[in-house]
Amino acid sequence: MKQNIWGKNLPELRTLMKELGAPGYRSQQLFDYMYKRGILHFDEMAQLPKALRNKLIESWVIDFPTIVREQRSSDRKTAKLLLRYSDNSLIETVLMNQPYGYSVCISTQVGCAVGCTFCASGLTGLQRNLTAAEMLAQIYLWQFLYDIKIHSFVLMGSGEPLQNYDNVLSFMKMCHDFEGLTISYRNMTLSTSGITPKIYDLAKEKLPITLALSLHAPNDTIRNQIMPISKWYPLPELLESLQFYTQTTRRRVTCEYILLAGVNDKPEHVAELAQMIRPLRAHVNLIPLNESPGIPYRRPEMKHSQEFCEQLQKQGIAATIRKEMGTEIQAACGQLKMKFVRDNA
Numbered sequence: 096m097k098q099n100i101w102g103k104n105l106p107e108l109r110t111l112m113k114e115l116g117a118p119g120y121r122s123q124q125l126f127d128y129m130y131k132r133g134i135l136h137f138d139e140m141a142q143l144p145k146a147l148r149n150k151l152i153e154s155w156v157i158d159f160p161t162i163v164r165e166q167r168s169s170d171r172k173t174a175k176l177l178l179r180y181s182d183n184s185l186i187e188t189v190l191m192n193q194p195y196g197y198s199v200c201i202s203t204q205v206g207c208a209v210g211c212t213f214c215a216s217g218l219t220g221l222q223r224n225l226t227a228a229e230m231l232a233q234i235y236l237w238q239f240l241y242d243i244k245i246h247s248f249v250l251m252g253s254g255e256p257l258q259n260y261d262n263v264l265s266f267m268k269m270c271h272d273f274e275g276l277t278i279s280y281r282n283m284t285l286s287t288s289g290i291t292p293k294i295y296d297l298a299k300e301k302l303p304i305t306l307a308l309s310l311h312a313p314n315d316t317i318r319n320q321i322m323p324i325s326k327w328y329p330l331p332e333l334l335e336s337l338q339f340y341t342q343t344t345r346r347r348v349t350c351e352y353i354l355l356a357g358v359n360d361k362p363e364h365v366a367e368l369a370q371m372i373r374p375l376r377a378h379v380n381l382i383p384l385n386e387s388p389g390i391p392y393r394r395p396e397m398k399h400s401q402e403f404c405e406q407l408q409k410q411g412i413a414a415t416i417r418k419e420m421g422t423e424i425q426a427a428c429g430q431l432k433m434k435f436v437r438d439n440a
């Protein structure tokens with residue numbers, strides 16, 4: 096079976112060239128072809144000698160996903176791709192044109208094992224982890240497709256990044272180190288449902304990334320109903336791990352809170368929430384629910400969400416309602432994939 100070359104960095108390509116008996120500078124040429132020019136067939140790498148190309152073709156492949164569907168929002172600020180990897184797994188990635196640059200929403204797993212009751216990615220369970228190279232392809236695909244430079248990314252597609260810890264960490268290091276990509280750690284956001292022991296591990300890496308916690312509830316009773324993971328990692332220990340994270344990395348965390356009508360958006364929840372996150376000095380991002388078939392919740396009226404936000408602010412919490420992007424293209428986690436699978440059933 097052929098081995099995959101996509102995702103190899105320059106030193107790894109150098110080693111490979113040595114093994115194939117080619118001079119060192121060929122590795123830079125190969126690197127530039129793949130990652131700077133998006134040439135993903137050895138045949139088309141005209142600068143490489145024919146004999147070397149043949150050796151590569153014999154034992155190696157450039158394993159890169161194909162596009163199944165592409166959607167763009169009418170304001171052209173958001174686009175979404177449904178991708179198919181070589182084992183036929185389907186995942187989604189979203190591009191957002193932000194005032195500060197292009198930002199990508201990355202999927203870290205095919206499906207997700209956590210099973211939050213409001214999330215399309217959790218409906219079908221976990222199929223498998225994505226490799227670092229497969230995550231990297233999500234960044235490069237956008238760069239190649241629109242000839243743009245990616246400024247930042249959020250790990251907010253399907254999957255729980257901290258349940259695919261090693262691959263996610265390698266991926267972030269690649270994005271930081273790869274010549275021509277060099278995304279700064281400050282422009283990377285890792286969102287987690289709260290895998291407490293892994294938050295300690297991540298803190299010890301001391302990377303200046305942004306950590307976002309999907310909090311979504313003012314107490315464990317409500318959290319248990321909507322996020323089954325909280326039975327394993329209850330709030331008191333989880334919040335303690337976030338304190339440790341903030342102290343160790345000197346980076347403030349963000350809390351995400353999806354407003355679910357009648358579930359976690361009542362007036363009494365404001366004070367409870369404020370009290371819980373005040374010691375963290377975290378910013379709260381209130382997220383209007385993306386409604387979709389199979390998800391048994393409703394999004395509150397905008398007026399009600401604004402009221403909830405103002406009440407939090409009155410309690411001294413830095414809260415904002417997340418600007419919506421991509422609702423019309425089913426941009427929330429897993430929704431386009433569900434639609435595709437349904438339409439093609």
Ligand code: SAH
Pocket residue numbers: 213214215250251252253254255256286287288308309351353382383384385386390427428
């Ligand atoms: N598994 C990680 C990261 C992926 S989910 C996590 O849960 O944090 C990324 C974000 O999308 C999370 O905050 C998640 O709660 C949110 N999300 C999931 N389903 C959603 C929906 N239907 N509407 C709005 N946000 C949703």
Ligand code: SF4
Pocket residue numbers: 207208209210211214215216217252253254255287288309428
């Ligand atoms: Fe998994 Fe995140 Fe969806 Fe929960 S919200 S099921 S953790 S992807």
